[in-house]
Amino acid sequence: MQTENDHIKKIVTEFTSQTIGIENPEGLCFVTCLPVSILLETHQIANSISYGDAPRNKSVVNHCWITLDHEGTIIDPTIRQFDPNMESTYVGKLDDNKVTKKYVPINASDQELFLSTYKIWAEPLINRQPRTIKREPEFEHKMIYANIKTATVLYSYISTMAYADQLMSSFKCNRYYSPIFKFLKEKSKSDNHFILNLKNEMPQAFDLLLSKALRDE
Numbered sequence: 001m002q003t004e005n006d007h008i009k010k011i012v013t014e015f016t017s018q019t020i021g022i023e024n025p026e027g028l029c030f031v032t033c034l035p036v037s038i039l040l041e042t043h044q045i046a047n048s049i050s051y052g053d054a055p056r057n058k059s060v061v062n063h064c065w066i067t068l069d070h071e072g073t074i075i076d077p078t079i080r081q082f083d084p085n086m087e088s089t090y091v092g093k094l095d096d097n098k099v100t101k102k103y104v105p106i107n108a109s110d111q112e113l114f115l116s117t118y119k120i121w122a123e124p125l126i127n128r129q130p131r132t133i134k135r136e137p138e139f140e141h142k143m144i145y146a147n148i149k150t151a152t153v154l155y156s157y158i159s160t161m162a163y164a165d166q167l168m169s170s171f172k173c174n175r176y177y178s179p180i181f182k183f184l185k186e187k188s189k190s191d192n193h194f195i196l197n198l199k200n201e202m203p204q205a206f207d208l209l210l211s212k213a214l215r216d217e
Contacts, residue, residue: 009091015039016077019150025078029064030121031146032077034176035154051113052105056082125179151180156205181213
């Protein structure tokens with residue numbers, strides 16, 4: 001079991017090193033967990049996204065992580081937002097870590113929690129008004145940037161696979177990429193300067209992602 005956990009931790013850590021890097025992942029739990037969940041499925045690793053509350057800076061915030069099995073093994077790829085001294089990825093039981101043992105899982109259906117979280121996540125990308133949660137423009141920009149960067153890294157990985165088209169058309173991938181592609185299409189039409197800046201700031205595979213977005217009309 002420990003060998004398997006180490007393998008999973010390596011996959012996730014290599015991925016987030018290209019997305020989050022060394023920055024504080026505060027507010028980026030769903031931005032990170034949804035693509036990591038897809039990444040794990042490409043490795044035939046069953047998983048689900050879990051939701052709950054977590055203490056941070058004398059307050060309580062919404063948080064999500066990935067659950068691997070019925071024995072309670074989880075992955076938290078944004079654990080450093082609660083303790084910067086932690087390794088970037090935690091794989092283990094909730095109760096076996098000083099940070100995760102303080103999480104309080106929400107007792108509701110996974111589908112209900114996913115849909116409500118997904119809606120809030122997608123709003124800046126599809127520019128739905130009014131926002132369910134009002135955020136500072138600077139933070140929304142950070143979220144959009146993180147989404148596009150993470151989507152680029154994930155697409156770079158998927159595009160090398162023999163069944164890439166099948167993966168991209170799967171329900172989960174389609175749901176993930178749909179608002180991101182919508183954002184890129186709209187920006188390509190209305191703000192070429194923004195797109196040019198993205199090309200300079202994003203990983204090299206961004207051109208592949210952009211081409212895919214513009215093809216999927």
